Amino acid sequence: MNQRLPVRGPQGDLLRLVATGKAESRAELARLSGLAASSISLRVEELIDAGLLAEEGSGTSRGGRRPRRLRLSPAAGVLAVADLGAHHVRLGLLDLSGFPLVIEERPCEIADGPRATLDRVADAFDALLAEHVPAGVPLRGVGTGVPGPVDPATLRVVTPSRMPGWNDFPVADHLATRYDLPVLVENDANLMAVGEARHWPGSENLMVVKAGTGIGCGVVVNGRLHRGRGAAGDISHVRVRSDSSILCACGHPDCLEAYASGAALADALAEAGIEVTRPADIVTLVNDAVPEATSLVRNAGRRIGEVLTVLVNFFNPDVVAVGGSLSAAEPLITSIRAAVWERCLPLATRDLEIAPARAGRDAALLGAGTLLLEAVTRP
Amino acid sequence: MNQRLPVRGPQGDLLRLVATGKAESRAELARLSGLAASSISLRVEELIDAGLLAEEGSGTSRGGRRPRRLRLSPAAGVLAVADLGAHHVRLGLLDLSGFPLVIEERPCEIADGPRATLDRVADAFDALLAEHVPAGVPLRGVGTGVPGPVDPATLRVVTPSRMPGWNDFPVADHLATRYDLPVLVENDANLMAVGEARHWPGSENLMVVKAGTGIGCGVVVNGRLHRGRGAAGDISHVRVRSDSSILCACGHPDCLEAYASGAALADALAEAGIEVTRPADIVTLVNDAVPEATSLVRNAGRRIGEVLTVLVNFFNPDVVAVGGSLSAAEPLITSIRAAVWERCLPLATRDLEIAPARAGRDAALLGAGTLLLEAVTRP
DNA sequence: CGGAATATCTTCGATATCGAAGGAAGTGAG
DNA sequence: CTCACTTCCTTCGATATCGAAGATATTCCG
Numbered sequence: 169m170n171q172r173l174p175v176r177g178p179q180g181d182l183l184r185l186v187a188t189g190k191a192e193s194r195a196e197l198a199r200l201s202g203l204a205a206s207s208i209s210l211r212v213e214e215l216i217d218a219g220l221l222a223e224e225g226s227g228t229s230r231g232g233r234r235p236r237r238l239r240l241s242p243a244a245g246v247l248a249v250a251d252l253g254a255h256h257v258r259l260g261l262l263d264l265s266g267f268p269l270v271i272e273e274r275p276c277e278i279a280d281g282p283r284a285t286l287d288r289v290a291d292a293f294d295a296l297l298a299e300h301v302p303a304g305v306p307l308r309g310v311g312t313g314v315p316g317p318v319d320p321a322t323l324r325v326v327t328p329s330r331m332p333g334w335n336d337f338p339v340a341d342h343l344a345t346r347y348d349l350p351v352l353v354e355n356d357a358n359l360m361a362v363g364e365a366r367h368w369p370g371s372e373n374l375m376v377v378k379a380g381t382g383i384g385c386g387v388v389v390n391g392r393l394h395r396g397r398g399a400a401g402d403i404s405h406v407r408v409r410s411d412s413s414i415l416c417a418c419g420h421p422d423c424l425e426a427y428a429s430g431a432a433l434a435d436a437l438a439e440a441g442i443e444v445t446r447p448a449d450i451v452t453l454v455n456d457a458v459p460e461a462t463s464l465v466r467n468a469g470r471r472i473g474e475v476l477t478v479l480v481n482f483f484n485p486d487v488v489a490v491g492g493s494l495s496a497a498e499p500l501i502t503s504i505r506a507a508v509w510e511r512c513l514p515l516a517t518r519d520l521e522i523a524p525a526r527a528g529r530d531a532a533l534l535g536a537g538t539l540l541l542e543a544v545t546r547p
Numbered sequence: 548m549n550q551r552l553p554v555r556g557p558q559g560d561l562l563r564l565v566a567t568g569k570a571e572s573r574a575e576l577a578r579l580s581g582l583a584a585s586s587i588s589l590r591v592e593e594l595i596d597a598g599l600l601a602e603e604g605s606g607t608s609r610g611g612r613r614p615r616r617l618r619l620s621p622a623a624g625v626l627a628v629a630d631l632g633a634h635h636v637r638l639g640l641l642d643l644s645g646f647p648l649v650i651e652e653r654p655c656e657i658a659d660g661p662r663a664t665l666d667r668v669a670d671a672f673d674a675l676l677a678e679h680v681p682a683g684v685p686l687r688g689v690g691t692g693v694p695g696p697v698d699p700a701t702l703r704v705v706t707p708s709r710m711p712g713w714n715d716f717p718v719a720d721h722l723a724t725r726y727d728l729p730v731l732v733e734n735d736a737n738l739m740a741v742g743e744a745r746h747w748p749g750s751e752n753l754m755v756v757k758a759g760t761g762i763g764c765g766v767v768v769n770g771r772l773h774r775g776r777g778a779a780g781d782i783s784h785v786r787v788r789s790d791s792s793i794l795c796a797c798g799h800p801d802c803l804e805a806y807a808s809g810a811a812l813a814d815a816l817a818e819a820g821i822e823v824t825r826p827a828d829i830v831t832l833v834n835d836a837v838p839e840a841t842s843l844v845r846n847a848g849r850r851i852g853e854v855l856t857v858l859v860n861f862f863n864p865d866v867v868a869v870g871g872s873l874s875a876a877e878p879l880i881t882s883i884r885a886a887v888w889e890r891c892l893p894l895a896t897r898d899l900e901i902a903p904a905r906a907g908r909d910a911a912l913l914g915a916g917t918l919l920l921e922a923v924t925r926p
Numbered sequence: 927c928g929g930a931a932t933a934t935c936t937t938c939g940a941t942a943t944c945g946a947a948g949g950a951a952g953t954g955a956g
Numbered sequence: 957c958t959c960a961c962t963t964c965c966t967t968c969g970a971t972a973t974c975g976a977a978g979a980t981a982t983t984c985c986g
Contacts, residue, residue, distance in 0.1 A: 193964075193965095194964075194965065195963075195964055195965075198964095198965095203943075203944090204943065204944045204945065205944095205945090205964080205965070205966085206943080206944070206945075206965085206966070206967080206968090207942080207943050207944070208965090209965060209966060209967095210942090210943090210966095226951095229951090229952055229953070229962090229963075229964095230962085230963065230964095231952080231953060231954090231961085231962050231963065232951075232952055232953070232961080232962035232963020232964065233950065233951040233952050233953095233962080233963050233964045233965080234951070234952065234963085234964080235963080235964060235965090236964080236965080317894055326894060327893065327894055373775055385861070387861070387862075389768050389769070389773065390768070390769070390771075392769075394768065394862075395863075396752060396862060396863025396864065396895075397863050397865065397894075397895075397897065397898055397899075398863070398894065399860070399863045399892055399894040399895045399897075400861065400862060400863035401861065401863075402860045402861065402863075402892055402895065403857075403860065403861055405860060405892055406856070406857045406860065407788075407853070407856070407890065409786075409788050418892075420890060474786070475857065477785070477786070478782075478785045478786075478854065478857050478858070479857070479858070479861055481778070481781045481782065481784060481785060482764070482766070482779065482780065482781065482782055482858055482861075482862075483766075483773075483775060483779060483861075483862075484774075484775025484776050484777070484778045484779035484780075484781075485775065486776065511786065511799060513778055513781055513784055513797075514706065515696055515705060515706055515776075515777065515778040516775075516776070516778045516781065518776065518778075519776055520776075572934075572935095573934070573935065574933075574934055574935075577934095577935095582973075582974090583973065583974045583975065584934080584935070584936085584974095584975090585935085585936070585937080585938090585973080585974070585975075586972080586973050586974070587935090588935060588936060588937095589936095589972090589973090605981095608932095608933075608934095608981085608982055608983065609932085609933065609934095609983095610931085610932050610933065610982080610983055610984080611931085611932040611933020611934065611981075611982055611983070612932080612933050612934040612935075612980065612981035612982055612983095613933085613934080613981070613982065614933085614934060614935090615934080615935080
């Protein structure tokens, strides 16, 4: 349909404020955007006429007349987002405010290479669009998370360790040939961090740790994802203090990943004669109070916590959120907390919150939606 | 004089672009500010009429008509800035573009407490103003660096380790009673980082390590100082890997500061029978090729480098600048580099520059000027 | 040397934004 | 219930910004 609706530029700013839930009325838009109330009224009317915004009842009074509540129109458009894992992909459709319309998980081997994988994802998008989106509602953006580093300049995957055939592949360009739309490609932990950040409204600086088969981390500074030169957020190859010495796949000894990742815990459990296949199995063992598993998880938490002490002192965030499939094991976060509280500067931990992630399984998809909304509504 | 000149708001944005050297002509102002060229012309004319900007010759052509170069008028105003150390204070006057008009160093015991110290600084400001600034040129801002953490919300010093009597003292409020102007109070390493950042034009993300009697660090993210909750940038109390065990003044064992700070090196030299009083003495020993000193400095560099590996992987900066009085010792930076190159992810070090600080002794004062310029020219 | 191309800056009418004033809708105190 | 007060939103004239067109100055290149 009409791609030329006023979704970009100054109008887009208003749209985004409503979509992200920061503003729900003309008055709030005026406060947050800095524009005059009269200008807001005019522009909002245009957006309503264009079918992008809709009025819906009235909000709660703040001591005067009740505001007329604004909402994004369902017809404003949808976003298609995916999160690629090693052996499966999670994908779905969101409306522009990031609300999931449909989300599903499919098996999908990333080792099949970029073309096959991305085409499979795009086919799935098309099927979902046909089934769940009425004609006339436009697709406005496409995004995917990948389990490896992404060069923010070129949107290519660079030197991934577990994505054979993907090195230097122009993921965004490939998707752009199929969709003439804003395309987003981002590391999965980064997406998760962005998705998580929306659940911590007052906090501008967050670290989000993803404890699963590997250990990932995303950083949000001043409310925005910090990419650095594309590698920011890596904590898995930090050297930990240790008596023994384990060689990591990266070639260096004593990486955090070699001690505290789900994969490392699985190896250690195997040595104790307990076979597990996924990190979730470890969580089950812990919940069943299997002592070997509990002890290992506690140890992993302490090691992760020790690494975090350095970063908390340095970065001084408001929140450290711990997600990923391993985070469901209670002792993990408890021992992370203990290590950080013990060793960090009091000033750095004064108002620090170390908490389980709030965004749930779809955090990365929601994060992709948030970043895509930016891309769609900016000039 | 007239404080009501158009230094704030939209006009201030233009002023700041010229003051920071980002724009030198109307055309550059238009490109950087996003405003129409015609609007720029009008506003620049106002600023010239108000005596804030001045035209000065013409710049170099970019293939067409030469731009008419814009400069900040010397009459636009001055800033008074200071950097408090333990036993001395460096202070001076800058013009609005951060150019130093006069800078001097005076003995000053910070242990005398905040009132005495700040009054002494203010008296010095007044003397410099009377001597070096013509009547009619207004003082537009006052700022000081302090060797301890500052709460960015209240501009008070909080839990400083080497500033007896300063805890929770409202430094900014105290200065504001004497100057009815924007007042800046900031940690000295943070100011140094801001000053340094101006010397790395293309780089948006920097870590600036200050290696002196203590070890400080300032972080610049996206071109702006990162404060976190006020404690950001601390690296001195990170636990280092070590066979022995040294107890740090903070109460924890094996802090970086206890191994690699100038104070720690002085202690180690004393044990070897070599007495030094200041970090600069250590540099002299190294330059004279005293083996004990060289070996100690090399060791300190390696330890600092090991801590930096964690932070470089995590933060992925463009530049790590090493300043402070110890940084004049060649082996320090060499061994920092070696440790980082060896252990960091190739992706993180790909375009990383580890280099001596460029801003020199007055980095902190220049940083104070930069931040004050912000405060003066913002709405 | 001279025209084509490029870049800077200004002029001027069209347009978008502002801000003061006022109407609309609600809260709370007496 | 009434009146004072607050907040939300719109109306409308004043004003600031834009953008197309043109004037000016300089480089590039045949």
